[in-house]
Amino acid sequence: MFRRRRGGAVPDPWEEDRQPGNSPLxxxxxxxxxxxxxxxxxxxxxxxxxxxxxxxxETTEVPEMRDGVPQPGFEPVALLEDNPLNSENASLEPADCRLPELAESETRMRPYYDAAVRCLNTLWRPVVVRADLSWAPPEVSLRSRTSDCSETEGTSRPTAFYCDGTIHMPRQWVLSDIGTREPAHLILLAHEYGHHVQQRAGVLRASTVRQEGVEVRSPEWFRISRRLELQADCYSGMFMAAAAEGGMLRERVAERFVSAAGSTQLSDTHGSPGNQRDWKLTGFRERTTAACDTWNVSAERVR
Known part of the structure; x- marks a missing residue:
């Protein structure tokens, strides 16, 4: 789940200086x-x-990016349908990372997540850099409270969420929802890491700008949210394929978790359970960022 940072007006990059009229001569x-x-x-x-x-x-020019935000002179929403990652047949290298044992205590979960994020950094950094986008690693938090992020939509809480460069994996929420099954932790972490990839690519900023242009909680507003979340699902499938190829997980175990139907709890913003599963499987089988382009597909595929 992606939570938007509180506040922060969107600057108008197209403000023009108007000059007085000139004579015909x-x-x-x-x-x-x-x-x-x-x-x-x-x-x-x-x-x-x-x-x-x-x-x-005509070609789509990649803007100068600073902390995932296109600099003035470039329309942010162009980074949705025309994002460089959408046209990249980039895949992740096999993941053979060694992770510490996962356990319930905070002193054991923290090293596990830190090591897993370092592994994800190793896999995703070359992909982002090859697309001429700027790179920075995310932070990891085991806390649920943050002063920088908006509250969870509705009454349902997520298992985990991403906000402003930090992946939040609240220990009590995660343990309550998925226990200590390692593949479940990896696919969840990979989904939130997918939001970090979107942040570096300017997709989070662009989706915020587009949502600000439509009525809140309208059909189009929800559709934008689902395109965002389903792309992160697809990226998580890519990681699970890399983990299976590199020996971190057995192939059949990785595929079983990727093939599981998604949650119905937040289907308005995250997509139907079937579409959540389908996009994870797309990432798992196709293994390229181009296959994870949810911004140029029909509304039916992101319902």
Whole structure:
């Protein structure tokens, strides 16, 4: 689950300075200069100027990113359908990380999660960097309270959540919901880590901007949330495949957890149980970030 940080207005990158009108003579003079420049350019490099020119020749420029936020001059929502990760057939290397034994006490759970996140860092960092996006590792917290994040939607609490660069795995909530089954902890952690990948790619910021443009809790508002969560499910499936390939988990064990139906508790924001399962399986079987593109698929696949 992704929780949004409290506050923080979205700056308008398209604010323009307006100049007073000019006289007709001045306008004709400027047009004449522009025409002369274009003419000289055609003579010098006709192929460069005249080749292409249609919509198919345009490419999506990757913006300068700072802490997962595109810098001024770039429209944030362009990082949803046209995100660099959506076109990358990037996969995770086999994960052969050694993790300490998982136990209920905080002194044992903390080292386990720290080691697992280091493993995820090793796998995801090259993927994010290859897409020309900036990288920073996430923090991990075993606490449920945070002053920086909004409250859980509705009356249901999540098992875990991600907010502002920190993966929150509240010890009591996690133990209550999934016990100490290691594969369950890994797939849950991998889902929240998927939100961190989205944060580095600017997807979290972009989804916030898009949701601010529609009515709160409207069908489109919920659909945006489901696209976000189902993409994180797909990324968790990618990790489970890497863990099975590298020997961290047995193949049939990893596939059993990936194939489990999702939760009905937060289906409005996280997708139907069937779609949660399908997107995890997509990541597990296809194993590429391009296959996890939930932003360019039909509404039926993210209902």
């Amino acid at each position: 001045a306008i004709f003079g400027v047009l004449g200069v522009v025409f002369l420049i274009v003419l000289l350019a055609v003579v010098a490099e006709p192929g460069k100027l005249l080749a292409g020119g249609g919509e198919d020749s």
